[in-house]
Amino acid sequence: MTPLSATPAIPLSNASYPDRIAFMVELAERLHIYGTTAQRLEGALLSVAERLRLECEPWVSPTALILSFSDPQRLAGASDVTRVIRLPPGDTDLHRLAETDRIAEALIAGDMDLAAAFEAMNALDHPSRWQDRTMEVFAFGLVAAAVGGLLRLPWLDIAVAGFNGVLIGLLAQLAASRPRLREASDALLAMVATIIAVLVSSFIAPLNQNTVIIASLIVLLPGLSLTNAMNELTSQHLVSGTARLAGALTTVLKLALGTVIALYIAQMVGLEPAVRAWRPQPDWVEWVALVAASLAFAVLFRSRMRDYPLVMLAAASGYLISRFGGLAWGSPAGIFLAALVMTAAGNAYARWLHRPGAIVRVPGIILLLPGSASLRGLMDVIQQQDMGVGQQGLLTVMNILLAVVAGLLFGNLLLPTRQNL
Numbered sequence: 001m002t003p004l005s006a007t008p009a010i011p012l013s014n015a016s017y018p019d020r021i022a023f024m025v026e027l028a029e030r031l032h033i034y035g036t037t038a039q040r041l042e043g044a045l046l047s048v049a050e051r052l053r054l055e056c057e058p059w060v061s062p063t064a065l066i067l068s069f070s071d072p073q074r075l076a077g078a079s080d081v082t083r084v085i086r087l088p089p090g091d092t093d094l095h096r097l098a099e100t101d102r103i104a105e106a107l108i109a110g111d112m113d114l115a116a117a118f119e120a121m122n123a124l125d126h127p128s129r130w131q132d133r134t135m136e137v138f139a140f141g142l143v144a145a146a147v148g149g150l151l152r153l154p155w156l157d158i159a160v161a162g163f164n165g166v167l168i169g170l171l172a173q174l175a176a177s178r179p180r181l182r183e184a185s186d187a188l189l190a191m192v193a194t195i196i197a198v199l200v201s202s203f204i205a206p207l208n209q210n211t212v213i214i215a216s217l218i219v220l221l222p223g224l225s226l227t228n229a230m231n232e233l234t235s236q237h238l239v240s241g242t243a244r245l246a247g248a249l250t251t252v253l254k255l256a257l258g259t260v261i262a263l264y265i266a267q268m269v270g271l272e273p274a275v276r277a278w279r280p281q282p283d284w285v286e287w288v289a290l291v292a293a294s295l296a297f298a299v300l301f302r303s304r305m306r307d308y309p310l311v312m313l314a315a316a317s318g319y320l321i322s323r324f325g326g327l328a329w330g331s332p333a334g335i336f337l338a339a340l341v342m343t344a345a346g347n348a349y350a351r352w353l354h355r356p357g358a359i360v361r362v363p364g365i366i367l368l369l370p371g372s373a374s375l376r377g378l379m380d381v382i383q384q385q386d387m388g389v390g391q392q393g394l395l396t397v398m399n400i401l402l403a404v405v406a407g408l409l410f411g412n413l414l415l416p417t418r419q420n421l
Contacts, residue, residue, distance in 0.1 A: 015114050017079065020052045021069050023107070023114060025083050026121060028058065028065050030100045035092035036358075037228045038062075038240035043420035051108045061240045062089045062247060089247065092224070094311070094359050095304040096124050101356050133173055135299050140169025140219050143296035147215040147372075149289025150319075152281035157212050160200050164193040164216035172220075186220055186251055190258025193217055198266045198273045206274035210379055214372045217255055219300065222248035223369025224362070226397075230405045252371075256378040263383070290316050297363055311363045318342045318364040332403040335368050339407020340414065347417035357417050365408075370400035 015023075027048060031041050038060040045067070049056035053073075059066040064086050071079040103120045106112040112120070144165025148158035168189045175185040193216040201207040214221075225248035232241030266273065294312035303311045318338045326334030342364025346357030377393020 015052075017071050019114050020054055021081055021083075023117065024049060024052065024054065024056060024069065025067060025085070026118065027100065027104055028067060029085060029087065030096070030121060030124075032060070032065060032087055033090050033093075034097040034100065035090040035362075036097070038232050038237040039235040040420040042237075047420065048104060048108065060237070062244045063087060089244075092358075092362060093302045094307065094356075094362070095302050097358060098304070098307075098356050099124055105354070137166060137169035137173060139296040139299035140172070141166030142292055143300065144168075144216050144218055146289040146293035146296060147218050148212070149281065149285050150293065150367075151211060151215065152279040152286060153208055153211060153215070154278055154280055156200070156205055157207050157215075160197060160207060161212050161215040164196055164212075165219070167196070168193060168216065168220070184254075186254040187258035187261070189220060190217055190255045191262040194259045194262035195266070198262065198271055201273035201275065202266075202271045206276040208277060208279075209273060209275045210376060213259055213379075214375055217375065218372060220251070220255060221369075221371025221375055222251040223371030223374075224366065225251070226371065226374070226401060227365065227369055227404050227408075230401050231408055234405060234409065252374050252378060255375055256382065259375075259379060260382050290319060293319075293367065294363070297366055301363060303359070307359055310359060314342060314345070314360045314364040315366055317345075319367040322368050332399050335400060335403035336407045338368055339365050339404045340411045341407075343408050343411025344415040347412065347415045350417045351415070365404060368400070368404055370397045370404075373397045373400060 024045065028041070028045055031044060036044070041060050042058045045056055045058045049069075055070045055072050057068040064084070067083045067085070069079075069081045069083075070076070100121065103112065103117050107114065107117040141162045142165070145158050145162030148161040153161070171189055171192065172185065175181040175188075181188070190213075194213050197207055197209055197212050197216070201209055225244055229241045229245035229248055232238075232244060235241075291312070294315040295308070297315050298308045298311040301311065318341075321341055322331075322334045322338035324334070325337040328334070329337075343361055346359070346361030346364065348357075349355065349360045350357035373393065374397045377397060380393060
């Protein structure tokens with residue numbers, strides 16, 4: 001991150017031009033890393049720049065930032081500064097996003113000087129504890145098993161999905177520290193999950209094979225990226241939206257590739273998995289699974305412990321609105337209504353409690369997203385070699401995406417937020 005050029009405490013009113021730029025660059029990097037979309041990141045930067053008495057022209061993509069600054073009190077062109085920053089795609093971190101927003105607000109309000117703001121931001125970079133990493137690994141398994149419960153799969157299917165989820169979480173932690181594995185990690189993890197499902201269905205008992213595989217991979221599916229990409233495209237952030245969409249589709253392709261390779265290997269060695277379509281669970285299993293999934297996403301989104309109840313309530317509310325709205329008016333209408341309500345609720349939370357609306361909005365739509373539908377459609381095309389099946393899957397994904405994006409757009413129109421995060 002960008003260091004502060006001046007060591008003594010500097011009030012915002014007396015901060016130098018380079019120090020104000022340094023703070024803007026630091027803020028931009030952090031908001032990007034913590035998963036902020038292009039239109040919200042640019043809006044936040046423009047708002048902060050105005051309050052810092054800077055002219056800023058930001059350009060945001062999923063892997064880079066270009067920030068051009070000038071001092072409005074100087075002649076045009078006399079103080080122009082451009083920073084080009086290469087960054088990896090961001091990942092949702094609700095706790096650090098909220099802390100970064102709090103630090104920026106405190107600085108602008110005069111409750112914190114620049115040196116203290118940089119110190120507070122740098123304090124967010126502490127390495128994760130082994131307890132946090134362990135919780136994330138088990139959250140992978142919990143959300144996979146919970147998705148199986150929401151789909152009312154048999155107990156064996158739920159157990160296999162949960163076991164695969166824990167194993168995927170552990171392998172993902174190992175791959176994160178090994179750059180050579182990172183590019184192929186999605187395909188490798190899909191291979192592992194598929195091989196385990198095939199072995200169980202071949203030697204122990206039949207499974208809802210494709211559904212178990214998808215539930216196992218649920219955390220790796222790019223449903224949120226697909227939605228963010230469409231949201232950016234509708235907001236006229238064409239470069240960022242196109243790049244994010246390409247990245248999400250590539251992730252789906254890698255997961256499908258790993259799955260298909262594993263199935264071909266099983267066929268070559270003579271395994272004959274027994275496949276069934278059976279959803280025997282009673283209603284209470286779905287309710288327990290919803291609570292478990294909400295808790296798992298609170299962990300995976302790295303929420304602060306005190307925000308767990310709110311994040312869990314948002315995730316459960318989005319699912320329930322979608323479910324009961326879908327029963328009343330059809331699935332697309334239910335998804336649209338859930339996205340609309342959760343976006344407006346997130347904006348209300350930001351407006352009245354002065355914290356990022358993403359704490360409500362992101363978990364509120366997570367169980368609505370089309371990642372699983374996109375992978376299932378691609379797997380069906382490859383397995384059945386039938387483009388008609390693929391077209392049906394594509395229509396399903398598009399219907400979900402359009403309903404979610406429409407809900408996001410009209411939710412922002414129904415209740416505009418006080419800020420962009």
